[in-house]
Every structure is written in C-alpha cells, then in structure tokens.
Amino acid sequence: MAQAIAIVNANEFYVSCERVFDPGLLGRPVVVLSNNDGCIISRSREARALNLTMGAPLFKVQDIVEANDVAVFSSNYQLYGDLSLRLVEAFYEFTPDVEVYSIDEAFLGLETHPDQSFRDYGLEIKAKVYQWTGVPCSLGISQTKTLSKVAQRFTKKHAAAQGVLDLTDQADQTSVLEETPVEDVWGVGPAYGKLLAGAGITTARQLRDADRRWVRRRMIVVGARIVEELRGISCLPLERCPQARKSVTCSRSFGVLVEFIEELREAVAVYTTKAAERRRRARLAAGVVRIFVSTNRFSADPQYSNSVTFELAYATDSTEELLAWTRKALERIYRPGYRYKKAGVMLNHLTPADELTTRLFGDERFERSRRLMKAVDEINRKFGRDTVRFDAVRPGGRWETKCLRRSRRYTTCLNEVLRIA
C-alpha cells in the first residue's frame, strides 16, 4: 500500500460555477468580479488569453471586455459555496482524509493498492467530481503538501498530463522543480520572490537545494519549512478537523461614498448583524469587538482611516449587545468632513458560547437577549434573511455594495432556480 498527499483544485472555480448553470458560456471569455463589482477575481482560459489579469479593476479593462464580448458576473457566493460543498462530498467518496483548504481546493490523504497507480486514482477522482458537479479540476500528488501544490500548478499551467500529475518519483520532482519559477512555490509571495532573486535563486529546484541556515535567517521558519517540504520531508500535516476560527470579519466597500454618520451607522449595524449571525451558527461568542472605517485610498480626497477595539467584560453572541458596542465604537472614530468608502466589524477572542461565565450583573437580561436572538434566528431561517431585524439595521441604503451582474442563486434560492422552457 502506497501513501501520498493529493491537492485537488477546481479550475477557475467561480467561472466554472457560472458555466455549470449556463453552458452557453463554454468556450467564451468569462470573468467574475469581486464585491462591489470592483476587480476581476476569476477568469476563464479565454479571458486570460485576452490579457485580463487577476485583480484588474473592471473600469480599467472595460475596452477589452466590450471589444471581445466578455461575459461579466458579479460574485455569487451562495452559489459557489453550495457547489463547493458538493465537491467535498465527492472527495469523501474516496477517502476520509480530507482537509478542506479553501472554497475551491482540498488536500486528500491517498492510499493505493499495489496494482493501482496514483495517477489512475487521481483521474478517477477528477472524473467523479466532474460527473457530480460539472466543475473541472486538476490534481497534484506527492509526498508533501508543497510538492503536491507544485505538481498541481505545473499540470494546470502546462495543460499537461490531463490535469493529474503524480510527482512521487524523485527524478520527476527534480525536473519539474527545475522548470518551476520560485514564485510559483506555495508560500513564496512577491516579497520573498524578490529576496530570493537577489540571492540568485529563481527556480524551485534552487530553493530546494539552498542553504538551510540562510533560508531560516532570511525567511524565518516559514521559509525553512518550505525547503524541507520541497525535499520531501512533510512539515505541514493533513488537518482533518478544521481549526476553530480565531476571528471573523464583515466589511464592505460602499456603492457610493458616505459622508454622514447616519449612513455609516446603518452599514455598521448591517455588518454587525451578519458577523453575529455567523458566530451564532458556529456557537461562538466574541470577547473583543473592533470596528474600522476608511476613506477611498485611491482617491485624491483627504484621507482618514481609523479603528477602535473594545474588550468586553463579558463575551457575547447577542446581536443586540454587539450592536450597542459597535454603535458606540463608531461614535468614537467618526470624523465629519470625510468621504468614507469602507467600514467593517471584526469579532475576536472567540469562545464557545455554551461555556460563557455567569454574569455578576445583568445576567438575566443577557439570557433574555439570547432567547430573543434564538427566536430571531429561527424566524429568519424559516422565512428568509431579515424577515425580522433590529430597527438600527436597515439594508437597502445607497451605501450598499454594488452587485449588478449577479447570476441567479440557482441552488439556494427557490425562486431563482433554473427554468427549462
């Protein structure tokens, strides 16, 4: 029995999700935009060929988009999240050793029988995922996560090996690492890429064979681990149980610039509610609340950004209580005379909500508040988001994030399901 780690990565995931429900998009250039319809965050192969780069602001590439009839979508996270769950279900058909790494990829612990190659096994996984979801993916297989990533990116980039590359053999590793630019290694970003280039290290193979102490000194333990992993020594084990979140943020850019505190208040209240709902779903209470506001950093307007953090005497998961805190926080940092572009709410020091200590004062009121939240959550679950809400929470303001080209929520919203005429 042979063992290895595989990374399965959905190709152009958001674009692929859009294509699942609209096959007319196949073969066409397609892009998906970030929140507020700002930047390109997913591109089809055809869009890439038009030089539409990752992260490009839409307004800067509008000419290319129009000249080539590029299909443009706002991001539809309900749809992508739902398809992501279906991908994971497919993975579990093959192994219980699944680490969901992000919305579009997972590490799998693989075991094969002597008469089965990793590559054949990988092809089976790829086929099953496609059959179940309609989403194409690529796989890399090797001894460590970092090597598997190298393999997966290599097969994707060179459209080689039908999207499944087994890189468990050492001689193969050396030749692929040699052809891999060092910035393509998982964990090497722009800053480290530059540092390494300065030292004459431009390929993944050179990094693998670099002096350990030098790397440890200049790229801290993170870099040292990368080198070990490239040498086939696993430092990043598969994590089957996801670690509990340490923080949760809800922040958005505004659709229009906001000057007055009344509108900021509405936005902050909406973000607070979202963050609190997410925490209650995960049964976690927050001990620290932080809010921030900022102007548009790209504009020539006077700039201001600030944040404030409150440590709560008692952790809470009640929207009611959190709203009071974030409202107070906003008063503290709001300065008139600026045009605000963005605000956000962050919850920290998350602790299990069932283990909250009894409060010395006001515990009864807190319990009442929690019962209220429970009822609110149930109603909203049954009848849809914001069926009941606090008065401070007013969605639909001018400030709301733009989302003009969202496809239908085919899988999560009953009145948006696909119709067949």
Add this chain to the structure above:
DNA sequence: TCTGGGGTCCTAGGACCC
C-alpha cells in the same frame, strides 16, 4: 465615475515585572 474580502502565522519590540 468606477480599484474586494476574509483569513492565518510569525517576529520584533515595547511595557512591565521580579
């Protein structure tokens, strides 16, 4: 006119304590 959002980990350095 229009430029995303949500995370993690690691370290240096300051504050503070004995």
Add this chain to the structure above:
DNA sequence: TCTGGGGTCCTAGGACCC
C-alpha cells in the same frame, strides 16, 4: 560616573494564502 538579566504578555506590522 558606574546602570543586570530574564521572563511574559501584547501589539503592530509584514508576509502569505485563497
């Protein structure tokens, strides 16, 4: 004038990921 050593805790900031 001379001015220790070691520990902990916290935060800000850098780097990376998707």
